[in-house]
Amino acid sequence: MTRPLLIMFLVLLLIAAGLGYYAYHLNKRVALEEQQMAQRSQVVVAPASGPTTLVTFYVASDAEGTLRRTQENVALPQERSERARAVLRTLFGRYSQGSSSHPIGAGSDVRDVFFMPGNTAIVDTSAAFADSHPSGVLVEELTIASIVNTLNANDPTIARVKILVNGKERDTLAGHADLRRFYSAGSIAPGAKETP
């Protein structure tokens, strides 16, 4: 092998190694940015200004397979849809905390809550809510029961709830729980418990 060829080969080898290192570094940076973006896009809890209201939450526990009824003072808007949305965003905020008994994916949010005749509430969730939700019959069922019962506890006129994902109907939440149907508040309450 001639000297220039050897030099060229070594140069190319160095370039290849450099590009490999750059790709590795880039990959790490993208992952870090995605993580930071997910943290930034976590649920923003309802506005904290104004008079507070005693809000009832049905908080899911994966380990126990139950809903736990708790109450907390939260500042809520006056408008009905915004109020329901704020309640659910507070609930999602609890689930997004590190110590949550029922963790849900980063970026989970409630885009909107609107009402239809027949005491029906439509909850439009973010795509991240379903895409990053843990998969399992119990864990998905608990999330839905928690949403439905929390809404009903704070607005007893809400009898039925339908959950959309990013404005559209979806077959299942994360492969199990049926999202094509309407959920009645009275029929979905797995082992609800009062806070001790």
Add this chain to the structure above:
Amino acid sequence: MSVPSPRTLVIAACILIATGRGAIQWLFHSAVFAQSPEGNQLSVYSAQSSFSVPLISANGQPYVGLLELLEPLGTVEARPDGKKYKLRFTAAGAREVELQFHDGKDKGKVKNDNFKLAANFVLQNGRGYVPLAGVSELLTRALSTQTRFNPAARRLFIGDVGQHFTLELRPGSPSKLFISFNSPVNPTIATEPGHIRFTFRREPVLAVVDHASYTDPLITGASFSEHDGIGELDITGNAALMANFADGGKTIIVTAAPAPPPPVVAQQAPAPVPPTSAEHPPTPTPAPAEPRFFVLIDPAHGGNEVGAAISPTLPEKDVVLALARRVQRELANRGINAGLLRNSDIAISLDQRAVSANAARPALYIALHAANTGRGVHVFTSLMDPENYSSHDFLPWDQAQAAFLEPSAAIAGSVSAELEARKLPNSTMAAALRPMNNIAAPAIAIEIAAPGDDLSQIASNAYQEQVAQSIAAGIAAVRGKMTEVRP
């Protein structure tokens, strides 16, 4: 440094192109390797169960997954370790056997003896694959039993499981062909003018004679062939043919299909009824089939739809298939006939699952799931709103389960009691889980999670065995109270 000569640049460019081409070829090979062409399956028949295993293409020939092949035949523990693949297998009532192979090498060990594969062993995503050629020898060595493999038909018979049949033509008006088996069969039947075909997918049906010809005005011949993992019996005739089952499914009677009814003519006098010939007494109406108690087990997910990730290398689809096979065995030990809706790694849509389940007319449908959240075993019945029940003659698809909620709850309670008796953490609740609402039979779903903090316990033999025994015992306990279904 001097500028490189054009010759040097050309050589360097060639090196880069060759490297790039190699990388593209490698990527292409990886993509092709992962594919499993639809219908490319190996049918395996054994005394324990009959099942099909998907084949993959590698090194230019079909390969079969070692774990998928051995799991239905006993207890398997696979341990991929770098390029090594160790597997411990224990068949029912037999001693543990160790198999050891190395990725990219054709030499391995079975029971500590050297074993040469027909081509190199392949380890892909933690799963070990052996070439289909020579798989019979491998199983003969591992199971210490004779096997028979038909490579062209992709049918593998383990032990003495071949189910032969006899043909007997009884001339008459019309003639009847009696096809007799030594145990009940349940083939898929297809008809077309002059043909009736029986496709045996689950039964290890084999023919003594491949072709038979008859000089009969109705039935002219019968031929048996094996291909694509199935056995197919084709009966030919000079008119449209139909089949009836008798003797509890052990006999199929092929005869002429009834002629279509004549067009109704208004005010036409009824035709006189001819006297019954003494030589041909009317055929007695076959006795109604015996009621049966059949449990259909549906291991959730499969194929590309992996379900929950229990761990990075353990998807839900694999956990539930292993559990389903255990439940089937435990039910068989209690004298209960059970089948699996999916006995290999294939994707089935939710609606397809419901259609297949309803067609099988089971006395009980059980969907099996696994999760990496929660603890213990959760038993579910269908969540339905009572006010939405339909009382119409036609049952809406989403309310097919409504009429069976009570027996479903009874079975769920019985299984829960058995789990409790074995001190396994458990709960019972209603869930909106597809396709339970579409099942027109008592139906429950069972989701297993790890019993404690160690997620790997979910796939342990001891834990799965306890869960399977609880499920089978729970079903056996309520069997007497449930309505048996006519086939």
